[in-house]
Amino acid sequence: MINRHFVTAFLLASAAPAVAQAGSTPGQGPQPLSKVTFMQRIDSAFVAVDSNKDGFADRAELVAAENKGLAARKQAFLKEREAAFRRMDTDKNGTLTLQEFNAVASAQALPKADIAALLSKMDTNKDGKISLAENRAPAMAQFDRADANKDGSVSEAEAKAAEAKR
Secondary structure, X not given: OOOHHHHXXXXXXXXXXXXXXXXXEOOOEOOOOOHHHHHHHHHHHHHHHOOOOOOOOOHHHHHHHHHHHHHHHHHHHHHHHHHHHHHHOOOOXXXXXXXXXXXXXXXXXXXXXXXXXXXXXXXXXOOOOOOHHHHHHHHXXXXXXXXXXXXXXXOXXXXXXXXXXX
């Protein structure tokens, strides 16, 4: 039996692209969407699914609509990949050299280093630096927790037990 929530979710998902583009005007961004317009789009999506026009969306119609949506997404994905390939193929010869392929990664900026969380956690005396002792402390505490029998070494069994506790 088809779950009523599935049907609702499917119909909403079918209307989602229309909602996302609701009244978008270039340069102005998204415009408000009225409840009436939203309902019309939901109804339109339902009518598109109801291929035999009996006023109901049965399993076969839902499967057909889902397959159509999946095929459309696959085509859009392939178009995006083709466009990306064409952008990377700078000499337009239909093949990518290692240099063309790597140029994309090289052109991207590295993320800005953010060590605030590390300093906050490791700099226990809050002097803005991490000393050898501060660096060692968390790892040694982890070692001590793993050394269950406190003999100064961690056996394979103790290591496995400590890993299981994580």
